[in-house]
Amino acid sequence: MTEHNAAPMALSIRDLRKTYGGGTEALKGISLDVRQGEFFALLGPNGAGKSTTIGIVSSLVNKSDGQVSVFGHDLERERGLAKKHIGIVPQEFNFNQFEKVFDILVTQAGFYGIPAPRARERAEHYLRKLGLWEKRDSPSRMLSGGMKRRLMIARALVHEPQLLILDEPTAGVDIELRRSMWDFLIELNGQGKTIILTTHYLEEAESLCKRIAIIDHGRIVENTDMKSLLEKLHVETFILDLARPVTKAPAVEGFSVVQRDETTLEVEVPKSEALNDVFSQLTEQGYEVLSMRNKANRLEELFMRLVDRNLPEEASA
Amino acid sequence: MSSYEYWVAFVTIVTREVRRFLRIWPQTLLPPAITMSLYFVIFGNLIGSRIGDMGGFDYMQYIVPGLIMMSVIQNSYGNVVSSFFGTKFQHSIEEMLVSPMSSLIILLGFVAGGVARGVMVGAIVTALSLFFTDLALTNVLVTFAVVIMTAVLFSLGGMVNAIFANKFDDIAIVPTFVLTPLTYLGGVFYSIDLLPEFWRGVSLFNPIVYMVNAFRYGVLGVSDVDVGFSLLAIATFTVILFAYVLWLLNRGVGIRS
Incomplete structure (x- = not known):
């Protein structure tokens, strides 16, 4: 109420x-x-x-x-x-x-x-x-x-x-x-x-x-x-800035990680998972994260999902 | 809205309309004064002195009522068509459409604005004419009734033009190709009794003939047509056009998507 x-x-x-x-x-x-x-x-x-x-x-x-x-x-x-x-x-x-x-x-x-x-x-x-x-x-x-x-x-x-x-x-x-x-x-x-x-x-x-x-x-x-x-937003995407360059995206169990450039990673974090797990796994593998931010405004992400879902067939094709 | 609130809204529109044409007086009040002075000098004095009498009056006296009427017609029409189209063009008409004012108040406000300019220009032209000739009102009631009704009628005409206009060209077409020829052929400069029978008959289909002659009757006491019929015709056209414009506004023609 x-x-x-x-x-x-x-x-x-x-x-x-x-x-x-x-x-x-x-x-x-x-x-x-x-x-x-x-x-x-x-x-x-x-x-x-x-x-x-x-x-x-x-x-x-x-x-x-x-x-x-x-x-x-x-x-x-x-x-x-x-x-x-x-x-x-x-x-x-x-x-x-x-x-x-x-x-x-x-x-x-x-x-x-x-x-x-x-x-x-x-x-x-x-x-x-x-x-x-x-x-x-x-x-x-x-x-x-x-x-x-x-x-x-x-x-x-x-x-x-x-x-x-x-x-x-x-x-x-x-x-x-x-x-x-x-x-x-x-x-x-x-x-x-x-x-x-x-x-x-x-x-x-x-x-x-x-x-x-x-x-x-x-x-x-x-x-x-x-x-x-x-x-309703089940997944949020975070951008991590690394202290040192990497040649490929590290494997982080339970999360999807994409390398954007040599010092930037994009990580999708389901609502059910703790963000701590990402940092634990990255630390264990020797990665040092300098900073972190949302890829997009949370509402923006949800908005895009809702609107994409509603696209007519010819527009989404 | 209460009747007092409607009255306030009406006065607001009229005030804005009057303020508008006073603010741009070099475009609204000065040109007709100059144009009509030239008519008085050229047609009245220079050419008129060679024409002699018309309808029992010297030519200058004969054309003055027609020229006053021409000013009233052109300015009442011009005020409403340019002002209303201007509000459409700038979208400031939305200020009125979102308000609780009824279409009737909007219509009355714009018409009153058109009448105000028509009458003001008519008064200026009348004052100027007194430098060239003497005028005495034969029938005050007819004179004022014709001026007001004609100004209302042509304000309504300007409103119709503005409602359907989509670009500035559209508001120039009617005054140039319809209003001016009808006015010049409406007995402003001559008595239609001078025309051959056929053209006299054709002239009787021109509504401006009735307005000019009814006004000339009010001022000089002479008319080519029946004055009672003229007043009735002007009043009938006014009522019909008023109902039509109100219907257009209520339906949102030209102003709402």
């Missing part, structure tokens, strides 16, 4: 389908529940259906079938109430390039029916919070890429939604900014906001999100909490 199990549903998707005009079936009946207060990751390769799902939830894409409800409000029948609860941070910059930063936020608040004086207060609050207050009178096109990303987050928050959906929010931003955005998102989640994140940085999902769904070819292939998902 997680702490969120009793919380009301922030987003509920049932049998959602989308077929585009050209006949492309982007979503083949996905169902998903995200509870209030969760930090949820939606992962999937390019073209898997993540952006289509977010597009439907944010009313930018017309669904073909299925139901979406936000905090119990059906997106079709109670569109206004449902949309009030959602804040969207899209993948691409989508503000007017000629408008001033401050005006963009005040206007967005106005679209939600927030009167100008209150809209100005909130715009100032979020621009200060995201370090953009000094740029309030600049046309948005004059901002750097990182500032534009922060502007989109400020804009999504100006009507104070309970559910924040971010589509690849840290794509193309430097490490420092990414870390500060993570901190800000954690702070928002701590204040009770439900956050749904799509990302290509699996480290991001693993660090921030407690629950995760993986979507591939328009279907949910995994939907669970992060801990359970990572437990």
